[in-house]
Amino acid sequence: MISLCTIAASRPNHYTGLTLLLTHDPSYNHPEMTPDEGCSPSSRDPLLFTPGPLTTSRTVKEAMLRDVGSRDGAFIATVASIRERLLELAGVSQAAGYEAILMQGSGTFGIESVITSAVPRDGKLLVLANGAYGERIARIADVARIESTVLRSPEDAPVAPDQAEAALAADPAITHVAVVHCETTTGILNPIEDLGGVIKSSGRAYIVDAMSSFGAMPIDVSGTGVDFLVSSANKCIEGVPGFAFVIAKKDALLACEGSARSVSLDLHAQWRGLEKDGQFRFTPPTHAILAFEQALNELDAEGGVPGRAARYAANHRAVLDGVQAMGFRPYLPAERQTYIITSFHYPTHKNFNFAGFYDRLARLGFVIYPGKVSQAECFRIGTIGHIFEPDVRQLLAATRRVLDEMGIPDGS
Ligand SMILES: Cc1ncc(COP(=O)(O)O)c(C=O)c1O
Numbered sequence: 001m002i003s004l005c006t007i008a009a010s011r012p013n014h015y016t017g018l019t020l021l022l023t024h025d026p027s028y029n030h031p032e033m034t035p036d037e038g039c040s041p042s043s044r045d046p047l048l049f050t051p052g053p054l055t056t057s058r059t060v061k062e063a064m065l066r067d068v069g070s071r072d073g074a075f076i077a078t079v080a081s082i083r084e085r086l087l088e089l090a091g092v093s094q095a096a097g098y099e100a101i102l103m104q105g106s107g108t109f110g111i112e113s114v115i116t117s118a119v120p121r122d123g124k125l126l127v128l129a130n131g132a133y134g135e136r137i138a139r140i141a142d143v144a145r146i147e148s149t150v151l152r153s154p155e156d157a158p159v160a161p162d163q164a165e166a167a168l169a170a171d172p173a174i175t176h177v178a179v180v181h182c183e184t185t186t187g188i189l190n191p192i193e194d195l196g197g198v199i200k201s202s203g204r205a206y207i208v209d210a211m212s213s214f215g216a217m218p219i220d221v222s223g224t225g226v227d228f229l230v231s232s233a234n235k236c237i238e239g240v241p242g243f244a245f246v247i248a249k250k251d252a253l254l255a256c257e258g259s260a261r262s263v264s265l266d267l268h269a270q271w272r273g274l275e276k277d278g279q280f281r282f283t284p285p286t287h288a289i290l291a292f293e294q295a296l297n298e299l300d301a302e303g304g305v306p307g308r309a310a311r312y313a314a315n316h317r318a319v320l321d322g323v324q325a326m327g328f329r330p331y332l333p334a335e336r337q338t339y340i341i342t343s344f345h346y347p348t349h350k351n352f353n354f355a356g357f358y359d360r361l362a363r364l365g366f367v368i369y370p371g372k373v374s375q376a377e378c379f380r381i382g383t384i385g386h387i388f389e390p391d392v393r394q395l396l397a398a399t400r401r402v403l404d405e406m407g408i409p410d411g412s
Contacts (some may be wrong), residue, residue: 110244
């Protein structure tokens with residue numbers, strides 16, 4: 001069932017000179033599976049309906065079947081090309097005054113790198129928080145002893161630009177503002193464009209955690225006035241975990257020099273290192289980089305951000321329709337809900353317990369995710385990663401089966 005063609009393309013893989021493109025065959029990731037027989041959990045990895053790590057394509061995984069040296073010329077060319085392609089994806093360029101920096105570690109390492117490098121010793125951070133990932137930014141500032149203040153909004157409401165404006169007007173000491181674009185706690189979208197207007201007109205630096213949205217939602221980085229945007233390899237670009245990346249305005253990046261609170265997470269030094277000789281300062285995540293180059297090729301082949309957004313939106317629609325038909329209630333109202341991830345209330349039926357529900361689904365080959373909402377008992381279903389509508393239909397069939405096994409009728 002693999003529909004794989006090898007095409008010499010305009011985006012060469014620096015090692016093979018070839019680019020692998022996949023057709024949009026939904027069973028592509030599951031070559032063991034035929035349409036008739038489905039697949040048993042033992043015959044494939046589970047499908048990950050989570051905020052990450054996410055399901056990746058076979059070709060992305062195959063791109064890692066190499067060992068390369070960090071000083072290898074082809075590897076250095078791959079890193080340079082990835083940095084350039086990330087800028088392209090963000091709709092900016094070096095010529096327009098932007099830089100892309102890769103940072104080893106998970107997404108949080110990228111966020112921590114920006115927060116602890118960008119806010120100067122005499123600076124102050126305002127965190128606009130409406131979920132767990134906003135709270136994490138505040139925690140990063142606390143641990144690094146960076147002066148900060150948190151403007152909290154309810155988890156089911158987007159951050160309000162007028163409240164941010166008032167907070168900035170009330171506290172001239174604030175130098176930097178951080179917000180999460182898609183708060184993956186719930187799947188809510190914060191209005192980064194309107195917030196950008198308020199933050200930039202008051203002369204503050206602007207940090208956006210676009211971990212779960214970059215690559216799947218159009219983001220006008222320059223129009224929005226973002227100084228630092230952070231995402232990671234294993235989110236909507238569908239690489240494997242191993243590094244985060246930062247799209248930074250060059251003047252804001254230059255201003256970070258000397259402010260870092262850590263050697264390994266020094267954003268400015270990392271950028272200087274990459275600029276000097278194209279190399280990482282410390283051991284690079286070579287396999288994850290090779291996988292990421294292939295993931296970028298596959299994003300292009302899918303039609304870039306619009307193509308990927310369309311698939312994720314279809315996944316989300318199918319999950320929402322199917323799960324609601326079984327009686328589950330989404331946490332957010334439809335108009336506040338993105339297609340990245342959806343939080344659902346626990347059913348009230350006495351037989352429901354999340355651990356049992358999760359385990360049974362996992363045994364059938366479908367991994368969902370616990371909730372992070374602080375005020376309500378919820379679980380989450382992610383609709384990003386290398387998953388397609390037929391995968392969603394299988395998840396729904398498995399969910400139906402699990403509810404039957406647990407003795408939970410529809411609508412409870
Ligand atoms: C919005 C957001 N920020 C930060 C993170 C943290 O990323 P990681 O778990 O890769 O450190 C996540 C992870 O899902 C996220 O969704």
